[in-house]
Amino acid sequence: MSNNKPQQVITRFAPSPTGDLHIGGARTALFNYLFAKRHNGKFLLRIEDTDKARSTPQAVAAILDGMAWLGLEADEPPIYQAQRANRHAEVAHELIASGKAFKCYLTPEQATIQREKAMAAGHAFRSPYRDGDHQNNFSPFVVRLRAPDDDVAIIIDDKVQGPVRTMGKDLDDMVLLRTDDSPTYMLAVVVDDYDMKITHVIRGDDHLTNAARQSVLIDALGWQRPIYAHIPLIHGSDGKKLSKRHGALAVGEYEKMGYLPEAMLSYLLRLGWAKGDLDIVPIAEAIEIFDLEGLGKSPSRLDFDKLAQVNAFFMQLADDKRLLEMVRKWAERSQIEIADTDFTKILAAMPILKARAKLIPDLLEQSEFIWAKTPMQFTPKARELVGGFGKEVVTHAATILKELSNWDIEMLRLSLSNLATEKNVGMGKIAPALRAALTGGLVAPDIAQTMEILGKNEVSARLDYATKI
RNA sequence: GGCUCCUUCGUCUAUCGGUUAGGACGCCUGAUUUUCAAUCAGGAAAGACGGGUUCGACUCCCGUAGGGGCUGCCA
Known part of the structure; x- marks a missing residue:
């Protein structure tokens, strides 16, 4: 485990292209990205497309688009796992040669029966072929890793969850190579992480128990284990597993709702990571201070109110x-x-x-x-406001404003307050009428600002029209 | 079923044995006597439960409850 040469930190995000990049995946990618950047390392992307039936090119594109939108660009072109099948098979066969793995001739049906039996006995599945030599058997087979003995303890020193112990009896003889010689996820991740020289694996805690199984494989190969950090999953607002109903939407959906990518990133960062009282942390700052210690152990929920507030913050910038x-x-x-x-x-x-x-x-x-079409559509309330005394105000204002030489905010404010003084009333008496006349009842900023924005001609036209309705 | 992880205001979280348990969003009240919003000032709001350990537990240990995950020739 000891390594005297300082290694360059290399992290990866490894989604399977079976759907869009959603919020949970985006957060995992972000943490990996941040950790790599923080240590001047590399952040890589690997598409785990070993499940031919469920992987689609559309999903690959969606993931790439999502990453690009968020600005989480990998430092190297993506690795496609399916293209490395030969390498995976090669490793599996080395394992057979060294006696760490074996050929299992159980049909899927037989395996299921065996598994249920083992489960009923409170033990993980073990293949009847794990010890024997079956050179003469020419039936189809899968390659399985020979699981450790019952009382062997596998310890994962997880950076988030702490030390996690798994006993050999709870580990099954897992499949490495399918009947068609294609690799399973367990084999592919281990080999690829090794070949990509991944030093830190930051991923969802749905992989926590997999870490033990993968470690057995890694140990069998005599390789060095990466450092693990399993982060809790994001839950829906009701605390249940995240689903579409809760916001497990593609990141593209958030774009369509009008969120800024930098806001998404900043919000996601704080969902499961904290550093003292820091609240909104821009990504550039996060690169300077992100650490694994700040990762929380408990699952968090999406809060759209907070997301909106973070978005508002970044919109101002x-x-x-x-x-x-x-x-x-x-x-x-x-x-x-x-x-x-x-x-x-x-x-x-x-x-x-x-x-x-x-x-x-x-x-x-x-x-x-x-941009509303003029003449304005007046709401009943606005119509009322420009009548009576309001009409007098609007008419008077129209006259005064037409003579203004400088159409700037100070001038407008001054004219308005002069008008109020002349009428011997407060702003409260004249502003509503003017506002109604200018907007027909639509929301608008401060009345003087509104006038400045609209411009002299437009204000004149609108005021004139308002006196005639 | 087996194994495993988690549990502080409604939400995101700080706290790493001694605090009036802090911050943020949201919420409530008030202010700016020009809508809506923004802003500012106040306020209500939390350690799942039960046992231990300790002079002293949110913090350490055990159990209970609730939730998550894994247990696939899915990833």
Whole structure:
């Protein structure tokens, strides 16, 4: 186990391409990425496609897209496990030669019966072929690893779970090579991790017991075990296993809902990892401080409120033009047509808009007062506000504002407060009417800001129209 | 069934034997006398349960309950 040469840290994310990259996988990838970066190591990607029946190229693409969107790029091109089948078979045969593995001629049906019998006896499955020599048997066979004796203890010193002990009696003679000579997951991971020189395996704790089984294999090969860190799975909001209903959605779905990738990353980081009182940790900072010690042992649940809040935080940091492009995309998706002149206004208003938004679509909604078709549709309430005294205010304001030479925020604020003074009332009496006149009842920022954003001509037109309805 | 992991406010979590159990989201109240939001100021809110160990346990040990995982020629 001792190694006097400092090894370069190499981690990997190894999804099976049987579906989209969902939130749990993304978090696992993130932890591996962060750990590698923290130690100036490498982060690799391996597609575990040894299950031919369930693996699809679409899923591979979805995973790659998801990783790219999140910015979790691997340092080398992905390794496709199925392409390494020959290497896997070679290792299995070495194991047979050394007596650590054997050919098992049990049919699947026979194996099932044996397994049930063993289980009933409180013991793991053992093949009747594990000890004998069956050179003359030419029936189809699988290659199985000969499990350790009953009282042999396998200790995994897990960085998250602590030392975990498994007894030999609980380990079965697991299949390494199928009847068709293709490798199983257990063989493939071990061989690939070794060939890829993986030093740290950070993965879901659904693999915790597998770590013991894999360690037996690794020991049989005389290789060095990687350091393990098994992180708890993410649960749904009801504490049950994560499902689609809970948000086990593809990361692409989060993109469509209007979350920023950096927000997803930052949220995911804190789901199961902590460092004192730190709350929102941007990824660049996480690279400096991420450690295995901060990983929690208990499963966590998704909280969309918190996610939204984190997203709001990153939206405020986001570049206005980038945000504008996203608004454009959402508008297209919702089949809302927005004129270029309005996009210009939206961009100018972005610092104000983004401070009020949680998700990207909020930007679209909250800018409706800019792009809504004019003349405005008035809500009943707004219509009421521009009547009576409101009408007087709007008319008066229209006159004053038309004479303004400088259309800037200070000027507008001053004019508005002068107007209030003239009318001998507070802002509370005039702002609602003006707001209604300018927006028809839509939400909008501060009234002076709204005017500045809309521009002199537009404000004039809207005020004039409001006096006529 | 066997083995194994987990359990602090509603949620994410801090605490690594001695704290008024801290922070964040959400929630409630108030403020900004211009909507909605944002912001600011307050507030309510937690150690699953039962035994030990100890001068002293959220923290260590055992058990119970609840939840997760593995037990495949799936990964």
